[in-house]
Amino acid sequence: MKIIHETVKQGENVSIGYFSVIEEGVILGDNVTIGNHVTICAGTVIGSNVTILDHSMIGRWPKPAKTSTVKVDRALPSLKIGDGTTIGANTVLYRGSSIGTEVMIGDLASIREKCAIGDHVVVGRGVAIENEVTIGAYTKIQTNAYITAYTTIEERVFIAPTVTTTNDNFMGRTKERLKLVKGPYIKKGSRVGGASILLPGVTIEEETFVGAGALINRDTEPAKVYVGVPAKPIRDVPNREKLENPE
Secondary structure, eight states, X not given: OOEEOTTOEEOSSOEEOTTOEEOTTOEEOTTXXXXXXXXXXXXXXXXXXXXXXXXXXXXXXOOXXXXXXXXXXXXXXXXXXOTTOEEOTTOEEETTOEEOTTOEEOTTOEEOTTOEEOTTOEEOTTOEEOSSOEEOTTOEEOTTOEEOTTOEEXXXXXXXXXXXXXXXXXXXXXXGGGGTXXXXXXXXTOEEOTTOEEOTTOEEOTTXXXXXXXXXXXXXXXXEEEETTTTEEEXXXXXXXXXXXXX
């Protein structure tokens, strides 16, 4: 059994699994494969050659807690998913975001509203991407990383497993913080090692290499290697490792 609203527009060769629900106004491109127990919320636009695996919720409206500072924007546009994207099992993608072409989103990942995910991005298993995040093309975010709200990640960045980004130096105790909340800005070609922590508002300059477990509490210099708590630069990134010199 499956429930497909009469207003849904389907392309050619669309496959929809058991117990899935496709709500009103959804658009499905050609060669779309939808698994079992998937809910695609009203208005979602899905390109061609997209695969959505079991138990996922696609295009849901945000519903913050009563004590949350995030307010629901009733003008949120529909979620858009680009051609060739694969969405893993048990993922949750919110309305108001856009997913590029040939993106891979792993099982159990979550992407909140007002996010822009570029082409060929990899979002690993269990990654949480909060609201108003921008991620550039060819960036890879590995298992269980946490990308806080208001973060910008440019193209071809590597984020290792369990990296944590933060955006609030006051941790919810003052009204002043609402004017100062800001996630990190991670520039092109940077690499951030496993279990590192990036503090609010820091800029990770191009080609920075952050060692595993480092704590970044201030802006980095381009093409430097940082290690430690707090992190300090220890040497230059070798030229052979830079994007301009691919092997």
